[in-house]
Amino acid sequence: MAAPHPFNMSDKTSDQALTRRSFLRGSAAVSGLAALAASLSPLRELKDFTSTEEFLQKYYKELSPEEMKKVLARIERQVEREYGIRPHVRDLRPMDGVEFVYCLNLTRCIGCRKCVHACVAENNQSRNPEIQYIRVLRLPHGSLDLEKAEHRYEAKEVPEKGFFYMPVQCQQCENPPCVKVCPVNATWQEKDGITVIDYDWCIGCRYCAAACPYWARRFNFARPEIPKERLNPQMAYLGNRPRQRGVMEKCHFCLQRTREGRYPACLEVCPVGARKFGNILDPNSEVSHILREKRVFIQLKEETGTSPRFFYYFDK
Amino acid sequence: MSTAVRNYATFLSRCARIAFVGDWRYYAWMGVLTAIALIGLHAYCKQFVHGLMVTGMSDEVSWGVYIANFTFLVGVAAAAVMMVIPVYIYDNEELHDLVIFGELLAVAAIVMCLLFVTVDLGRPDRFWHLIPILGQMNFPNSMLSWDVIVLNGYLLLNVHICGYLLYCRYQKRRPSKWFYIPFVFIAIVWAVSIHTVTAFLYVGLGGRPFWNSAIVGPRFLASAFAAGPALIILALQVVRRVTASAPALAGGESVSPDQRLLSAGRPATLQDFNQLAENLPELATVPTGVLHSCLLNALVLQAGTGDMLLRQGARDTDVFFVVRGHVVVKREEGGRIRITRTLGPGEIFGEVSALGRVPRTASAFAEEPSTIIRLPAEALAMLMRTPAVGEYVRAKMTERLLISDHALLTLRGIVQVSMIINVFLLANEVFKEFYSGNLHVASSKYLFLGLHGYHALVPWIWAAVALNLIGMVLLILPISRSLKWLDVACVCCIVGIWIEKGMGLVIPGFIPTPLGAIVEYNPSLNETLVCFGIWAFGLLLYTIFLRMSVPILQGRLTRANEGLPEAA
Numbered sequence: 001m002a003a004p005h006p007f008n009m010s011d012k013t014s015d016q017a018l019t020r021r022s023f024l025r026g027s028a029a030v031s032g033l034a035a036l037a038a039s040l041s042p043l044r045e046l047k048d049f050t051s052t053e054e055f056l057q058k059y060y061k062e063l064s065p066e067e068m069k070k071v072l073a074r075i076e077r078q079v080e081r082e083y084g085i086r087p088h089v090r091d092l093r094p095m096d097g098v099e100f101v102y103c104l105n106l107t108r109c110i111g112c113r114k115c116v117h118a119c120v121a122e123n124n125q126s127r128n129p130e131i132q133y134i135r136v137l138r139l140p141h142g143s144l145d146l147e148k149a150e151h152r153y154e155a156k157e158v159p160e161k162g163f164f165y166m167p168v169q170c171q172q173c174e175n176p177p178c179v180k181v182c183p184v185n186a187t188w189q190e191k192d193g194i195t196v197i198d199y200d201w202c203i204g205c206r207y208c209a210a211a212c213p214y215w216a217r218r219f220n221f222a223r224p225e226i227p228k229e230r231l232n233p234q235m236a237y238l239g240n241r242p243r244q245r246g247v248m249e250k251c252h253f254c255l256q257r258t259r260e261g262r263y264p265a266c267l268e269v270c271p272v273g274a275r276k277f278g279n280i281l282d283p284n285s286e287v288s289h290i291l292r293e294k295r296v297f298i299q300l301k302e303e304t305g306t307s308p309r310f311f312y313y314f315d316k
Numbered sequence: 317m318s319t320a321v322r323n324y325a326t327f328l329s330r331c332a333r334i335a336f337v338g339d340w341r342y343y344a345w346m347g348v349l350t351a352i353a354l355i356g357l358h359a360y361c362k363q364f365v366h367g368l369m370v371t372g373m374s375d376e377v378s379w380g381v382y383i384a385n386f387t388f389l390v391g392v393a394a395a396a397v398m399m400v401i402p403v404y405i406y407d408n409e410e411l412h413d414l415v416i417f418g419e420l421l422a423v424a425a426i427v428m429c430l431l432f433v434t435v436d437l438g439r440p441d442r443f444w445h446l447i448p449i450l451g452q453m454n455f456p457n458s459m460l461s462w463d464v465i466v467l468n469g470y471l472l473l474n475v476h477i478c479g480y481l482l483y484c485r486y487q488k489r490r491p492s493k494w495f496y497i498p499f500v501f502i503a504i505v506w507a508v509s510i511h512t513v514t515a516f517l518y519v520g521l522g523g524r525p526f527w528n529s530a531i532v533g534p535r536f537l538a539s540a541f542a543a544g545p546a547l548i549i550l551a552l553q554v555v556r557r558v559t560a561s562a563p564a565l566a567g568g569e570s571v572s573p574d575q576r577l578l579s580a581g582r583p584a585t586l587q588d589f590n591q592l593a594e595n596l597p598e599l600a601t602v603p604t605g606v607l608h609s610c611l612l613n614a615l616v617l618q619a620g621t622g623d624m625l626l627r628q629g630a631r632d633t634d635v636f637f638v639v640r641g642h643v644v645v646k647r648e649e650g651g652r653i654r655i656t657r658t659l660g661p662g663e664i665f666g667e668v669s670a671l672g673r674v675p676r677t678a679s680a681f682a683e684e685p686s687t688i689i690r691l692p693a694e695a696l697a698m699l700m701r702t703p704a705v706g707e708y709v710r711a712k713m714t715e716r717l718l719i720s721d722h723a724l725l726t727l728r729g730i731v732q733v734s735m736i737i738n739v740f741l742l743a744n745e746v747f748k749e750f751y752s753g754n755l756h757v758a759s760s761k762y763l764f765l766g767l768h769g770y771h772a773l774v775p776w777i778w779a780a781v782a783l784n785l786i787g788m789v790l791l792i793l794p795i796s797r798s799l800k801w802l803d804v805a806c807v808c809c810i811v812g813i814w815i816e817k818g819m820g821l822v823i824p825g826f827i828p829t830p831l832g833a834i835v836e837y838n839p840s841l842n843e844t845l846v847c848f849g850i851w852a853f854g855l856l857l858y859t860i861f862l863r864m865s866v867p868i869l870q871g872r873l874t875r876a877n878e879g880l881p882e883a884a
Binding site: 035043207220 | 350351354355357358361362364365366367368369371373375376378379433436437438440441442443445451452453454457458459460461464517520521523524755758825826828830831832833
């Protein structure tokens with residue numbers, strides 16, 4: 001090619017030109033680094049550093065009993081440091097011969113939302129931003145069309161004429177879509193039918209939230225805030241221990257209570273006895289009786305094939 | 317072995333160095349992109365500290381613009397394959413080197429995809445939970461784990477193919493087919509898979525009727541194969557502009573339309589060929605028998621200063637060799653004349669259009685009294701059967717990196733067909749939703765008409781529909797054979813599809829919620845800045861890839877010139 005060779009340096013290149021160039025280069029590099037440092041500056045506000053121990057923690061199902069003990073101790077320490085209360089954190093496993101089922105009597109429910117708040121208190125849900133596992137829907141008589149549901153009804157007195165109320169929480173599906181979609185197995189179904197989340201394993205992709213047909217899953221968009229005096233110190237690893245920022249949580253049938261043979265908090269607080277809970281494998285349990293005897297009961301969104309363990313029924 | 321490693325390290329370091337060399341426009345462009353990327357990084361650091369609270373997302377709408385951009389970019393990455401298919405399956409020579417630009421775009425797009433997924437994670441520090449063996453991968457149950465595998469696999473495939481071909485070109489050695497052809501074919505199938513899997517992310521959710529539709533997969537592919545090549549059409553024109561205007565020696569006077577073409581000459585003799593061979597040693601390897609048969613139709617032209625040898629847009633099929641003197645090649649583009657290059661003794665011109673049977677892409681003039689040999693294309697094809705000449709001509713064709721209008725129009729054909737299919741499939745979906753009118757129509761109603769007084773997405777989707785239709789009509793009309801209108805059509809398609817597939821697909825899936833509540837979504841400023849940052853970073857990456865690959869493909873950055881400073 002006849003064009004001047006592009007790599008030829010001009011003869012005029014002097015030391016001066018070189019110094020100018022290296023000066024320019026140097027200042028470009030310095031200002032680049034300064035800009036990089038400036039853009040990283042918000043990191044200085046980072047408070048909740050993940051400890052190495054926590055970062056490297058193994059998957060729940062792979063923890064040996066000794067390792068589990070250490071993990072529980074670490075969580076207790078962390079909670080104590082943060083809230084000033086020494087909690088009792090346990091790893092409660094499902095009981096043999098038990099499969100939990102929930103029945104909710106829609107004839108009785110008056111929409112008072114006491115269950116919502118009892119749940120928040122029992123399960124150490126964030127008060128700011130507010131996280132609630134139970135959503136009570138107000139529906140006009142004669143329709144189960146959820147699009148007609150009012151979520152934010154404000155009534156001076158409940159029940160209101162012409163409406164019925166339907167509390168919705170995790171339906172503990174037999175065929176849970178949320179478990180299927182989780183890319184890291186951070187959520188799974190245990191043999192007592194409860195779908196749990198390992199808060200230390202969840203990566204926060206929120207795919208389960210997209211998959212859930214019941215809008216039962218909640219995400220910690222910010223660091224949860226719980227007033228110290230409201231903290232429930234009776235905790236379970238897969239249950240109500242405080243969650244971190246950036247992970248999923250949801251109703252787990254109060255496993256810290258129910259796996260010890262107690263009722264869930266929402267049931268205990270219900271003033272009209274609309275909520276029934278028990279072991280479906282026990283033919284004498286209340287839920288077995290209801291499912292045998294009541295004529296009308298509903299599995300929400302049956303067509304999605306999720307087969308919930310949560311049954312709505314009417315008395316009359 | 318160690319020499320091989322050292323050679324490779326030299327290659328990498330030279331590539332890295334050349335990324336920092338360019339003219340002021342390059343520095344300005346890179347500076348702006350770096351600044352935007354850093355602003356994005358700043359915004360992300362805020363999000364990292366305060367959580368996803370700083371975004372517009374909520375429990376009701378739990379995915380937003382991050383996942384919308386991710387979905388769009390998977391399509392762009394997949395569509396790079398549309399350049400590969402004509403080249404490797406139909407042997408389209410013209411697009412051959414352009415494929416690398418497509419694959420590099422795929423690499424940049426996948427990196428952007430991975431970034432968009434990462435910024436969407438609540439716990440990015442736990443990414444290792446996704447890695448098989450180390451963590452827990454829910455494979456094959458979770459479509460997201462499939463996506464992790466196919467996206468990373470696709471990234472590796474494309475990095476390998478581009479890297480290998482470029483390194484061979486750098487070393488001036490012929491790439492071994494076994495090292496890349498199988499991967500190219502795997503990549504074709506793989507590209508379809510990445511977008512199908514991404515569609516299945518949505519399609520597989522029975523609780524979200526808006527997504528739970530079999531047509532989403534085909535729609536994703538159709539829209540990707542429209543938006544991807546459309547983006548490549550625009551990128552190639554930028555590459556062409558930047559590379560074509562390099563050595564401008566003479567002024568930019570216009571080409572007179574009525575200047576006569578110099579066509580008279582005398583029959584060529586073996587002596588003329590011998591004289592040419594002095595500057596073109598490859599010619600000496602051609603058997604005399606072949607040379608004799610080439611002589612039959614060869615002419616020798618004696619050109620005076622300013623004589624025209626080639627006319628842009630003409631459809632003749634001769635090729636030219638410069639025996640003596642210099643020839644300047646000028647290209648008229650949008651009313652301006654660009655001198656694309658000057659040629660000296662031993663050099664060939666006119667071969668791209670002659671061999672490709674396309675109109676001349678530029679005009680050529682003698683810069684000084686010159687001797688030129690003119691051959692019909694068939695004669696050149698005969699000469700090219702001698703391996704040395706064949707390689708020389710092909711190398712020259714690449715060096716010029718003529719991104720011909722014809723190549724762009726081939727891509728136009730792809731965008732055109734894909735866009736028609738895309739609009740058709742969208743119409744299918746809309747019909748099914750609204751005509752059957754069952755309860756599941758709520759999301760579509762929200763998207764297209766607004767629902768119960770909420771209509772944040774309505775202007776967006778109608779803008780998308782309008783852009784898609786305008787783009788499609790322009791592509792169907794013959795006016796889009798002119799680059800200006802083709803560019804307009806491409807921009808319409810890209811923006812239209814970005815809205816339709818990003819905001820128009822991801823967001824309405826969440827509205828109303830499965831329990832019937834309507835909570836709208838608006839991306840926050842911080843979230844938007846993160847998006848801009850990632851886009852800027854992706855463009856930065858693509859620019860660097862082009863900055864490295866163009867001189868390698870042109871033969872300006874080779875092993876032969878190691879040790880010399882890199883030129884702008």
